[in-house]
Amino acid sequence: MALNDPKRPGTWWRDAVTYQVYVRSFADSDGDGVGDLPGITARLPYLRDLGVDAVWLTPFYTSPQHDHGYDVADYRDVDPLFGDLDAADQLLETAHGLGLKVIVDLVPNHTSDEHVWFQQALAAGPGSPERARYLFREGRGEDGSQPPNNWESVFGGPAWTRVADGQWYLHLFDTTQPDLDWRNPEVPAMFEDVLRFWLDRGVDGFRVDVAHGLLKEASLRDQQVVPHAGHSGSMVERRLHDEPMWDQPEVHDVYREWHRVLAAYDGDRMAVAEAWTQTAESMARFVRPDELSQTFNFGWLLAEWSATAFADVIHGTLTAMEPVGAAPTWVLSNHDVVRHPSRYGGGERGLARARAATLTMLALPGSAYLYQGEELGLEEVDVAPADWQDPAALRTGERGRDGCRVPIPWEGESAPYGFGPGGAPTWIPQPDTWGELTVGAQWGRAGSTLEFYREALRRRREHALDAGDEVRLLDAGRDVLSFSRGPLTVVLNCGDAPVPLPEGEVLVASGPVDDAKLPADTAVWIR
Structure with missing residues (x-):
């Protein structure tokens, strides 16, 4: 039976909420200002209590850290910066004891130049x-x-x-990240061994970095660039039509082999593709029944603040996924993009919109991915050029991805906000305005973004998981996204004025509502 067959029992990942941990920036156990595996292990109860189902860890393998772990020198070991194999085993054991699945990052497109x-x-x-x-x-x-x-x-x-x-x-990325030739049989053989190494240690799944990039057109011909099409260097903004380096048909042969490897293990192991494809149909090819389990749906992340744009993504995603029988995924932020409160305008309005988009996302069928710190309402940080760490920024001189990678605040009134023992500065400086945003400041505080996330995840478990896969988009006007899913009705007001609320019981809202009106930049679930 295929891994992503909807009839397969125990497919935990089909509707899981997965929390992405950027290893360097989650929790530090040894006081060097850099997050590590023991730090994560100590904070796993927080994730259990937040209400997520799984944890995705960014690369922690041996690496010179030119691209913060995405330049791997040894895929079968842990970089001393983050711990060792015993620390990885302890993290897996602790997570499983708390009922959390663990997904690890795999980087198959390229190695480090020190490999x-x-x-x-x-x-x-x-x-x-x-x-x-x-x-x-x-x-x-x-x-x-x-x-x-x-x-x-x-x-x-x-x-x-x-x-x-x-x-x-x-090297499609940094000069220190040479691309592998996946037409050489030694390459797929090596990575199948890597998969088995971590599966044998108990990991539940893999996030596949640059999953669409392993195979290039064999001729390595010139790219035909459309004039004025634009290429900012960002994977998110890449919209070129001729792409001989991306999304080649042969890449799917790789994932059919990986499917067989995963299927040989018990416990319903999975893999999710980071595949920046140009269409929803191309995205769906990665999750055909004999390939990967999931692929990130970046359409939701890329959509502007617009009821029409969100509706188009929902319709396009569900339509593309239906023929292959795969569950969709939904995501708003990760370690490569500007945090969504900032994308939506920043400040109080940006945060209100971010909460509303998140609540809407959590009501949709399939799985959701959260990025560390979004449950705290963190915005993009304006990191000073002297503190830039992102190789893309250092290579181009333009602001890169550091602003979404700042270590998260746990407690206290000033940096490093309990990030690690001893008060050492964090590897990217934290703002001096985060005192009210720490986990300690928000936990149990009515109306806080952290408590909103906890309530939304609780309501999801109670009301959305059994609501069925059928989504019916409703006509609620140009500025309002509304859809029904089983007994749930979801309304998102993307306009500037309040709109009437449908009749029914309000289960959860992203902000204050009264009995008759839904304010602007607010979402609500109604039964």
Whole structure:
């Protein structure tokens, strides 16, 4: 029976709420200002009490940390910055004891340039089997001094770097992240071994980084760039139509093999794709019955604050998923994008809209992914250039992703807000305005964003999980998104004026409501 077959018993991930932990920025156990695995383990009861079902951990493997763990030097070990294998085992045991599943990040598109394979490739030279594990090519021009094609790095600048013997290697991200050649059978064999290594240790699933990028067009031809189409270097804003480096048909052969690996293990193991595809239909191909379990639905994250835009995403997502029988996913923030309260305008209005969008998302069928700190109402931080850590920012000189990666505040009136022992500064400085946003300040405080999340997750378990998969969009006017799902009716007011509330019992609201009117920038569930 396929992993994502809706008739398969025990598919916990189909409607799970998963909390993303950015390992460096969640909790520090040893006072060095950087989060680690023991710090996470100590805070797992908080996540249980918040009401989530699973935890997704960003990479904690051995790495020189040029891209904060997404440049992996050893996929089968823990970087000393974060602990060791015993700490990973303890985290898994503790999480499972609390009823939490654990998803770990897997980075298969590229390795670190310090990975033993790449070091061997540099030493072996052109034409060697060692180089064939990566995408080395001769340059263009009479002396080979021009890159092999016109591709650009997601982090800005050319996607090729020349080595001492004159060849060039492809890196769709940082120069320290050489892309692997997935047409070389050694590469898929190595990653199947990595999957088994972590499955044997008890992980429940994998988040697959750059899942759409493993296979490139074999010719490595030039990209045909539409004039003025724009390319900011951000995966979120990438909207080019000709993409020989992304979403190639052969990538699905990889995930069919991974499906067989996962299916051989008990406990309903899963994998979720980070696949920035251009259409909902392309997104759905990653979750056909013999491939991956889930794929992130970035349409919801990318939608502007608009009832029409949200309705289009709901309709498009459910329509695309239906033929493959897969459950949709919904997400508003992660470690690569501006936090959604800031995207929605910031301040009180941005937070009100963020809470409303979250409540609406949690009512939809399928699973939801939350990003650490959103339950505290954290906004994007304006990190000073002197404190930038993101390789994309350092490469381009433009503000990058540091603002959503600032370590979260736990308690106290001033930084580091209980992030770790000893009061050491955090690896990215925290604002001096977060005293009222700490977990300690919000826990149990009526009306706080943290208590709103706890209530919304409780109501989801009580009323949404058994509401069925059918969503019926209702006509409530241009500025109002309204839909029914079983006995639930959800109304989101994206306009500037209050609108009438439907009759029924209000189960949960994202902000204050009266008996007759739903204020602007507010959502409500009604039974």
